[in-house]
Amino acid sequence: MSAAQHTAHAGHDHHDDHHGNVGPHSSLREYAIGFVLSVILTAIPFWLVMAKVIADRNTAVLVLGGFAVVQILVHMVYFLHMNGKIEGGWTLLSTIFTVVFVAIAIAGTLWVMFHMNANMMPEHPTSAPAAHEAPGHTTP
Numbered sequence: 001m002s003a004a005q006h007t008a009h010a011g012h013d014h015h016d017d018h019h020g021n022v023g024p025h026s027s028l029r030e031y032a033i034g035f036v037l038s039v040i041l042t043a044i045p046f047w048l049v050m051a052k053v054i055a056d057r058n059t060a061v062l063v064l065g066g067f068a069v070v071q072i073l074v075h076m077v078y079f080l081h082m083n084g085k086i087e088g089g090w091t092l093l094s095t096i097f098t099v100v101f102v103a104i105a106i107a108g109t110l111w112v113m114f115h116m117n118a119n120m121m122p123e124h125p126t127s128a129p130a131a132h133e134a135p136g137h138t139t140p
Contacts, residue, residue, distance in 0.1 A: 026081060034078025041071040 045067045054060040076082045
């Protein structure tokens with residue numbers, strides 16, 4: 001590289017200035033915020049379960065599932081540094097596609113298993129005539 005070319009490129013050492021955000025730029029502050037949020041999002045559901053604050057099982061599952069989803073989002077943002085700016089948004093887009101695909105696969109599997117169980121399993125009668133006969137008693 002000639003001296004003229006070297007001096008022409010000397011002012012372009014920072015690639016982020018012209019090409020957007022190409023990688024995560026994290027700080028100790030961001031990790032600390034993520035850690036504190038993770039601890040809080042773990043402690044609250046733990047307390048809800050141990051103190052038996054929510055009596056209804058369905059409500060408890062929904063609330064705990066909500067906390068789990070929020071904690072996943074916190075991990076993705078603060079620890080995996082996923083946002084719409086990194087790699088032109090392709091990392092976030094591929095993650096959204098994966099989540100949607102997995103959700104469809106799980107929902108479809110559960111739907112098929114539920115309907116197979118409901119439609120394929122024969123109904124068993126509650127009383128069979130041979131089971132209630134007295135021992136030694138024979139029918140003519």
